[in-house]
Amino acid sequence: MSVRSTQQRSEVSAQGGAPPFDSVGTQDGATGALATPTAASASIDSELSARRAAAARRRRLVIYALRVAFTILWLGSWELSTRLNWVDPFFVGQPSGVVQRLWTWITEGTALGPLWLQAAVTMQEAVVGFLIGAALGVVFGILLGRIEVLAEVLSPFIKGANAIPRVVLGSLFAVMFGLSLWGKAATAVVLVFFVVFFNAFQGVREVDRNLIANARILGADNRRLTTEIIIPSAMTWILASLHISFGLAIVGAVVGELFGATAGLGQLIYNAGHTFDVNGVFAGMFVLAVLALIAEGLISALENRLIKWRPSRVSGEIPI
Amino acid sequence: MAGAGIELRKVTKRFATPKGGIYTAIRDLSMEVAPGEFCAVVGPTGCGKSTTLALVSGLERASAGEVLVSGQPVNGIPDGIGYVFQGDAVFPWKTVLGNVAAGPRYGGASTGDANKQAQQWIARVGLSGFEDRYPHQLSGGMRKRVGLAQSLINNPRILLMDEPFSALDVQTRTLMENELLALWAATSASVVFVTHDLEEAIALADRVVVMTAGPGTVKGTFAVDLPRPRNVAEIRFQPRFAQIYEAIWSQLRDEVLVSYERQKHAAAV
Numbered sequence: 165m166s167v168r169s170t171q172q173r174s175e176v177s178a179q180g181g182a183p184p185f186d187s188v189g190t191q192d193g194a195t196g197a198l199a200t201p202t203a204a205s206a207s208i209d210s211e212l213s214a215r216r217a218a219a220a221r222r223r224r225l226v227i228y229a230l231r232v233a234f235t236i237l238w239l240g241s242w243e244l245s246t247r248l249n250w251v252d253p254f255f256v257g258q259p260s261g262v263v264q265r266l267w268t269w270i271t272e273g274t275a276l277g278p279l280w281l282q283a284a285v286t287m288q289e290a291v292v293g294f295l296i297g298a299a300l301g302v303v304f305g306i307l308l309g310r311i312e313v314l315a316e317v318l319s320p321f322i323k324g325a326n327a328i329p330r331v332v333l334g335s336l337f338a339v340m341f342g343l344s345l346w347g348k349a350a351t352a353v354v355l356v357f358f359v360v361f362f363n364a365f366q367g368v369r370e371v372d373r374n375l376i377a378n379a380r381i382l383g384a385d386n387r388r389l390t391t392e393i394i395i396p397s398a399m400t401w402i403l404a405s406l407h408i409s410f411g412l413a414i415v416g417a418v419v420g421e422l423f424g425a426t427a428g429l430g431q432l433i434y435n436a437g438h439t440f441d442v443n444g445v446f447a448g449m450f451v452l453a454v455l456a457l458i459a460e461g462l463i464s465a466l467e468n469r470l471i472k473w474r475p476s477r478v479s480g481e482i483p484i
Numbered sequence: 485m486a487g488a489g490i491e492l493r494k495v496t497k498r499f500a501t502p503k504g505g506i507y508t509a510i511r512d513l514s515m516e517v518a519p520g521e522f523c524a525v526v527g528p529t530g531c532g533k534s535t536t537l538a539l540v541s542g543l544e545r546a547s548a549g550e551v552l553v554s555g556q557p558v559n560g561i562p563d564g565i566g567y568v569f570q571g572d573a574v575f576p577w578k579t580v581l582g583n584v585a586a587g588p589r590y591g592g593a594s595t596g597d598a599n600k601q602a603q604q605w606i607a608r609v610g611l612s613g614f615e616d617r618y619p620h621q622l623s624g625g626m627r628k629r630v631g632l633a634q635s636l637i638n639n640p641r642i643l644l645m646d647e648p649f650s651a652l653d654v655q656t657r658t659l660m661e662n663e664l665l666a667l668w669a670a671t672s673a674s675v676v677f678v679t680h681d682l683e684e685a686i687a688l689a690d691r692v693v694v695m696t697a698g699p700g701t702v703k704g705t706f707a708v709d710l711p712r713p714r715n716v717a718e719i720r721f722q723p724r725f726a727q728i729y730e731a732i733w734s735q736l737r738d739e740v741l742v743s744y745e746r747q748k749h750a751a752a753v
Contacts, residue, residue, distance in 0.1 A: 372573075374569050374571055374572075374573040375573055375575060377543050377567070377569070377573070378567065378569060378573040378574075378575075378634075379575075379586070379590075380543070380561060381541060381543070381561060381565055381566070381567040381635075382586050382587040382590050382634065382635075382638065383587060383590035383591050383638070384586075384590045385590070388590055392575075392578075392586075393575065396575075396577040397577070399577075471577070472618075473576055473577040473578070473579075473618040473619075473620070474576075474620070475620045
């Protein structure tokens with residue numbers, strides 16, 4: 165059975181030239197029924213896959229074109245309506261103004277110093293908070309997931325703490341840690357911790373009971389059960405939570421800066437807001453968004469490395 | 485390792501249901517499996533076949549009665565137990581090699597030794613060349629082979645199998661059944677093979693135990709005196725096979741009907 169399917173694959177790649185297109189390759193049974201080792205059917209095969217590849221390329225191009233069109237429509241209507249004074253650019257800003265502000269920040273620096281320094285300060289706060297919060301979340305999630313008594317005792321406290329609008333803790337941390345990095349990082353920690361914690365906890369609880377039974381039968385002790393079964397299984401949940409929580413870490417850092425800072429993008433946006441510089445606010449948001457997207461990309465890369473055992477994503481899934 | 489005997493004495497297992505009631509899965513069940521014997525357990529759906537295996541494996545504790553393995557009361561998972569689960573129980577984040585090597589590693593072998601042993605077992609179940617694949621890259625039959633190698637590598641004295649082939653297509657299933665018999669002949673482990681398929685039970689086993697509709701207990705025991713080695717694909721054409729089948733079916737039929745009526749009733753309520 166296995167031998168036959170590998171033969172088919174090599175036939176396709178040898179005679180078709182093009183690598184088997186994803187959706188064709190996965191439907192082993194379907195192609196298996198059609199593919200007979202005659203030259204005619206092989207050429208039909210390769211023609212089909214070439215046509216599909218071309219169709220997929222065309223579709224991608226259309227999507228990109230529509231995205232560009234959407235951006236032009238969005239920014240263009242914004243720019244136009246402010247130029248024509250339908251709305252007051254003083255209140256809503258103006259794309260060209262935002263670009264200009266960004267350019268000034270890049271070439272001449274901001275009121276607080278060079279732009280990259282503000283970005284570095286905020287990122288440092290966010291990353292430190294993210295790492296601490298995520299680590300604590302994973303550790304506590306796994307501990308409470310494994311030790312039922314602990315979970316029962318602590319659950320009302322955790323639910324209570326989660327119910328607090330935690331950004332207000334930023335003011336408390338500003339008092340505790342002053343203007344240092346730690347006040348902002350701490351705000352990020354409390355935001356990140358709960359998201360990661362609940363996911364890790366749930367992940368541990370949802371481990372397939374069959375897998376646990378199998379590992380126990382095979383002789384796994386409690387430590388091995390945790391490291392080889394529970395944690396890898398919960399990893400899917402944990403990594404999913406990291407996506408959301410890095411965004412929250414940035415929120416924590418920015419909010420922390422609002423409560424008192426001498427540098428950072430949050431402080432920059434705060435200053436811009438207080439001097440009625442709407443374009444400055446948008447420019448700051450734009451920089452934050454770019455940084456968050458880069459971080460998101462890095463986390464996705466980490467995820468793909470860590471869970472390479474998972475079936476690859478269904479092609480055609482919309483990457484949002 | 486030589487096979488070990490199993491004995492269940494008037495065993496009852498009750499579960500608490502989520503609604504607060506009590507569900508009796510098996511009641512006063514007594515049966516014995518001799519060392520090295522291949523024993524099949526058949527019965528209608530929901531008669532407590534899987535529960536019986538869980539009790540022998542030590543994954544569940546009996547509510548009443550005694551479960552003995554090699555004459556010792558089961559208290560925790562006994563040494564030398566292998567368990568092939570109904571669903572997929574191979575670890576999806578481990579490669580084929582990692583999955584098969586898990587048992588020896590948990591038993592204290594170094595990773596190198598475990599991998600060497602695993603290589604041999606992977607070859608024995610016909611998966612050489614697939615060592616680095618992850619389970620999701622394999623077919624259902626191949627995953628079952630991984631599960632089989634994973635259990636057998638520990639040289640179990642008792643092999644518990646819970647409808648291991650029920651999810652496979654008929655051809656793959658016959659193939660796997662033959663392979664199981666060949667592998668078993670080389671190990672001399674005692675096997676308890678749970679199935680709802682009477683043909684499969686007769687083709688594989690030395691003895692067939694028929695269970696009643698739940699709460700399960702033993703309705704009857706039948707020796708299968710068909711010669712070994714057997715070819716599962718052909719043995720069912722022997723006249724003796726048909727005789728045995730008829731004898732067992734006459735008892736099983738009533739239980740299946742009872743179970744069916746109950747399900748219909750439950751569905752109506």
